[in-house]
Amino acid sequence: LMWRRPKAIEAHFKRQGIGGPPYRLFLGNVKEMMSLMIKASSQPMSPSHNILPRVLSFYHHWKKAYGGTFLVWFGPTPRLTVADPDLIREIFASKSEFYEKDESHPLVRQLEGDGLLSLKGEKWALHRKIITPTFHMENLKVLLPVVGKSIIKMVENWGESSKTEIDVSESFQRLTEDIITRTAFGSSYEDGKAVFSLQSQQMELAADAFRKVFIPGYRFLPTTKNRRSWKLNKEIRRSLMRLIERREKEAEEGGVYGEDLLGLMIKARAEGAISAKDIVEECKTFFFAGKQTTSNLLTWAAVLLAMHPEWQERARAELLGLPDPPYIIPSKDQLDKLKTMSMILNEALRLYPPAVATIRQAKTNVELGGYAIPKGMELLIPILAVHHDPALWGPDADEFNPSRFSDGVARAATHPVAFIPFGLGARTCIGQSLALLEAKLVLTIILRRFDISLSPAYRHAPTVLMLLYPQHGAPLYFRPLLSAPTS
Ligand code: HEM
Numbered sequence: 455l456m457w458r459r460p461k462a463i464e465a466h467f468k469r470q471g472i473g474g475p476p477y478r479l480f481l482g483n484v485k486e487m488m489s490l491m492i493k494a495s496s497q498p499m500s501p502s503h504n505i506l507p508r509v510l511s512f513y514h515h516w517k518k519a520y521g522g523t524f525l526v527w528f529g530p531t532p533r534l535t536v537a538d539p540d541l542i543r544e545i546f547a548s549k550s551e552f553y554e555k556d557e558s559h560p561l562v563r564q565l566e567g568d569g570l571l572s573l574k575g576e577k578w579a580l581h582r583k584i585i586t587p588t589f590h591m592e593n594l595k596v597l598l599p600v601v602g603k604s605i606i607k608m609v610e611n612w613g614e615s616s617k618t619e620i621d622v623s624e625s626f627q628r629l630t631e632d633i634i635t636r637t638a639f640g641s642s643y644e645d646g647k648a649v650f651s652l653q654s655q656q657m658e659l660a661a662d663a664f665r666k667v668f669i670p671g672y673r674f675l676p677t678t679k680n681r682r683s684w685k686l687n688k689e690i691r692r693s694l695m696r697l698i699e700r701r702e703k704e705a706e707e708g709g710v711y712g713e714d715l716l717g718l719m720i721k722a723r724a725e726g727a728i729s730a731k732d733i734v735e736e737c738k739t740f741f742f743a744g745k746q747t748t749s750n751l752l753t754w755a756a757v758l759l760a761m762h763p764e765w766q767e768r769a770r771a772e773l774l775g776l777p778d779p780p781y782i783i784p785s786k787d788q789l790d791k792l793k794t795m796s797m798i799l800n801e802a803l804r805l806y807p808p809a810v811a812t813i814r815q816a817k818t819n820v821e822l823g824g825y826a827i828p829k830g831m832e833l834l835i836p837i838l839a840v841h842h843d844p845a846l847w848g849p850d851a852d853e854f855n856p857s858r859f860s861d862g863v864a865r866a867a868t869h870p871v872a873f874i875p876f877g878l879g880a881r882t883c884i885g886q887s888l889a890l891l892e893a894k895l896v897l898t899i900i901l902r903r904f905d906i907s908l909s910p911a912y913r914h915a916p917t918v919l920m921l922l923y924p925q926h927g928a929p930l931y932f933r934p935l936l937s938a939p940t941s
Pocket residue numbers: 570571572582634637739740743744745747748751807808809812813874875876877878880881882883884885886888889
């Protein structure tokens with residue numbers, strides 16, 4: 455009980471040499487955090503990659519006074535920030551049995567679904583086991599030609615005038631939505647598309663509500679938007695249930711369930727392992743976890759290539775090694791060999807990680823790198839801050855330099871756990887290889903056809919609303935290359 459009292463918690467950590475901004479009644483440090491954030495996002499920044507002060511302004515601000523590990527109050531909830539890679543390794547990997555996911559905000563929960571991202575314990579382990587084969591290499595391989603076609607369709611009318619301005623953050627969202635639909639629903643792509651289009655509307659409503667999260671009780675008011683959201687939810691559930699039943703019948707008749715997410719889960723349901731509601735929630739989770747993350751990576755990668763033409767040239771030069779004719783969609787093996795492309799994507803993930811932070815909760819009293827952490831304590835891992843730390847990455851930490859990855863990910867920094875865009879350990883991102891393969895394919899197809907540059911309308915303003923995204927969009931110019939493939 456003692457841990458519930460702010461002064462006692464502050465004293466507990468003070469004794470261990472950990473400070474932080476002082477607790478204030480009810481709001482904790484939320485007021486200061488909000489004003490730091492509002493100030494940081496009130497205007498675009500210079501086109502530099504030193505984005506920590508703008509994106510995680512509270513961490514940047516208090517780190518100067520209290521060091522990298524400090525106590526901060528999200529209202530009545532204390533969180534300990536942990537940016538030391540040795541401690542991060544303990545939390546995610548070597549002592550992960552002492553930590554679990556935190557309870558997410560009900561609005562976030564509604565967005566992300568009650569699936570793999572938030573499940574705990576045995577239920578999580580079971581679902582992870584059922585779902586993992588969705589991402590087996592064989593499945594990804596057959597996905598590539600189909601995905602390649604959607605990408606080519608996307609860029610088909612980009613080069614109509616000599617300079618076409620495209621807001622890539624929107625185009626990439628539509629594309630990743632298409633890809634995640636194929637991964638999740640396989641042969642039922644068309645029906646899946648209808649479900650995910652409802653889910654997309656639902657996400658927009660929830661994101662809107664999320665912005666108003668500081669109005670207590672807001673989501674319980676029967677406002678027009680909330681009523682729409684309830685209706686959407688019901689519709690999503692109903693159409694998914696219909697789809698599940700149809701696929702079940704097909705499987706009974708044909709004997710195959712399919713290796714897509716839906717097929718694997720329907721099989722598990724037939725074996726009595728999971729319920730229909732579990733399937734609905736996992737579909738939501740996939741949509742949430744797979745769509746925005748990957749489209750944000752693609753957006754920042756395209757912006758970085760536009761800002762750094764010398765790396766654009768190097769990436770394009772590497773593509774000359776792919777077999778002719780260039781409009782044939784490259785295979786997984788060919789994409790795996792694109793070393794410069796991998797380095798560029800890693801550097802994009804380092805400087806602009808779509809997931810800027812994550813949280814864990816101590817399941818028991820536990821010792822973390824010499825600190826005594828009380829049961830229930832929340833730990834905030836500021837992924838973005840770790841990725842920008844000069845102590846790990848050197849004095850050029852804020853510069854775009856893909857070469858730092860030339861000897862592999864583990865050797866890019868002074869510590870192998872300095873690079874964690876997909877998390878680490880048992881709860882590492884399940885979609886990592888899909889995301890990277892997808893990103894490589896998209897960039898390959900684009901770089902072969904276009905020169906990318908910033909539109910004069912582009913304003914550099916990375917910001918965070920759950921994920922890292924460009925506050926004012928990402929308008930870029932795509933100039934067709936003379937030798938671009940014609941098909
Ligand atoms: C560039 C793209 C992506 C990034 C940066 C990313 C990032 C992450 C991170 C950091 C985590 C760990 C969260 C934590 O430890 O608290 C995670 C977990 C997860 N990701 Fe991704 N992700 C990406 C793409 C995808 C895709 C394409 C999918 C699905 C198709 C996906 C599905 C998931 C799921 C289901 C989990 C939870 C895994 C578990 O707890 O067992 N992600 N992701």
